[in-house]
Amino acid sequence: MEKQFENQFIGGEWKVGNDLEHVNEDKNPYTQETILSIQGANTEDVDEAYRAAQKAQKEWMQQSPQERSTVIKKAAELMAEKQEEIIDWLIKEGGATKIKAGLEVNLAKGITEEAASFPMRVEGKILPTNTAGEESFVMHRPLGVIGIISPWNFPFHLTMRSLAPALAAGNGVVIKPASDSPVTGGLLPAKIFEEAGVPKGLVNVTVGSGSEIGDYFVGHAIPSFISFTGSTPVGKNIASQAMSGEKIKQVALELGGNSPFIVLADADIEEAAHALIVSKFMHSGQICMAANRAIVVESVFDEFVDKVVERVKKLVSGDPADEQTVIGPIINQKQTDQIEKMIQQAQESGAEFLVEGTIEGQVIEPFVLVSEDPTLEIFHEEIFGPVLPILKVKDTQAAIEAANDTEYGLSSALFTKDLNQGRIIANKIESGMCHINGLTVDDQPNAPFGGEKNSGIGRFNGEWVLEEFTRVQWVTTKSGKGRYPF
Secondary structure, eight states: OTTGGGSEEETTEEEOOSOSSOEEEEEOTTTOOEEEEEEOOOHHHHHHHHHHHHHHHHHHTTSOHHHHHHHHHHHHHHHHHTHHHHHHHHHHHHOOOHHHHHHHHHHHHHHHHHHTTGGGTOOOEEEOOSSTTEEEEEEEEEOSEEEEEOOSSSHHHHHHHHHHHHHHTTOEEEEEOOTTOTIIIIIHHHHHHHHHTOOTTSEEEOOOOIIIIIHHHHHOSSOSEEEEESOHHHHHHHHHHHHHSSSOOEEEEEOOOOEEEEEOTTSOHHHHHHHHHHHHHGGGGOSTTSEEEEEEEHHHHHHHHHHHHHHHTTOOBSOTTSTTOSBOOOSSHHHHHHHHHHHHHHHHTTOEEEEEOOEETTEEOOEEEEESOTTOGGGTSOOOSSEEEEEEESSHHHHHHHHHOSSEESOOEEEOSOHHHHHHHHTTSOSSOOEETSOSOOOOTTSOBOOEETTEEOOBSHHHHHHHTEEEEEEEEEOSOOOOOO
16 A cells, blocks of 8 residues: 555545656654655646546535445544554554554544434525525535645544544545655544445545645645644634635634633643643644643642642653653754754753753653743744743733733633633633543544634534535525516
C-alpha cells in the first residue's frame, strides 16, 4: 500500500502528480527517515480533482439517504479493521505516541459513525404563508463540492471530521493535506472511502506545496466551501481569498488556541494537577485545544505547582513507538526551533523554571515555568509544544481576566467544587468550549466544536456541521391564480 501512497488520488485513480519541480518527502519526525516520496500536484491536478468531484457529486446527491449511510458505515467499519495499520502510520508519519494514535483513530471512527446518521437527519420545514393557495417549504441541499485543508497534528481525525459529514450531506470533496502528513491527512482517508464504495471521483486528494497550489485550491471556481484547520494567520488569508475570488465561498476555520486552565481555591488539587498534565502534554502539546497556560489562585498555588512538577518529572520522552512514551517528537525542525526560541525568551524575561528538559533532535522534554507577570509573552503565544507556563493570580476575578487576555478563544477548563459557580464563571470566559473539572482537550461527535475571536468561525460535529455543509433553499408552490400589485 505504501507504493500506492506515492501518488495523488484524482478522479478515482492513483496517479503521479504533474508538478515536476516539487517532490514531497514524507519523513518520520523521530528517526528522520524518509517514508516515501510523492511527486507534487500542480494547478492542473487541482483543476482535474475539482472537476471530478463536481461530476461525481451530481450522482452521489441522487442516491438515497440509506445508500449514502451504508457507504459511510462501511468506512467506519474499515477504520476498526485497519486500526493497527492507521496507528502505525500516525506514529511513523506524525510522531504520535501509541496513546495519542489510539485516541485519534477512535475520534475519527466516532465522527464517521455519527455522520452515518446524517443522511436521515437532513430535514426541512413547512412555513406558514399569507398567500392564498400557497405552500412554503424550507429545504436543505448539498453545497456541491467542499475543499478540505487539513493539518498535521491530528491529521486523520481532523480530515475525517470534515470528510465524513461532507459526504453524508451529499457533497463531493477535494482534500489538500499538510505536507508533513500527506498519508494520514489525505491519502489514507481517501483509500478507506474508496474501499467503502464511494462513486469514482467523489473523493480526491492533491498533495502539493502551498506555494504551488495553495491559493489556487482556495480560489478555484468550483468549490462552494473551504474547511480549514491550521494557524490563525493562514486562516485569515484563506478567509480573504474565499471572499475575493471568482466565486464567493463559505468557510469553516478552526484556528489557533491559547486555552486557559483555571484552578480556583476550592479545586480538587490532585485531580486538577492530573488533568492539567494530560491537557498540556498529550501529543507533546501539539494540539489546538492543549492547555496552553495554567492560571492558579495564590491560596493554592504552591500546593498545586508541587503536584504538577511531581507528575511532570515522571513523564517518559523519546521513541513514540514505545508504549511508555508520553512525549514524542515535534513534527519538524522549524516547529522545534520556534518552541526553543519561546523558552529562551521566557528565561530572558525572568520566568522561574521549575523543570528544564533537554532538547535532542526534535524531542523536547517537558519544561515548567512559573510567574506572577501576566504580560509575559509566553502567556500570550500559542506554544504548540511541551512547555507549561503557570500564572499566579490573586483571586477568581483575576483568573477570569487573565483567561480572557488573549486574541484566542477555543477551549478552556475550570476546576472548582462549586458546579453552579463554575457554570457562572464559564459564561464569563470567552471561548467556544469550557469544561468544568475536565480536560481542555475534548472532542465529541455530537457536541459543537469551534472557537471564538481569532480561534476561528463555524462549528463541527453533530447538527452543527450539518448546518455548515448544506445550503438552505426556500421553495413555494401555489395553485390557482395569483394576486399581483400590477
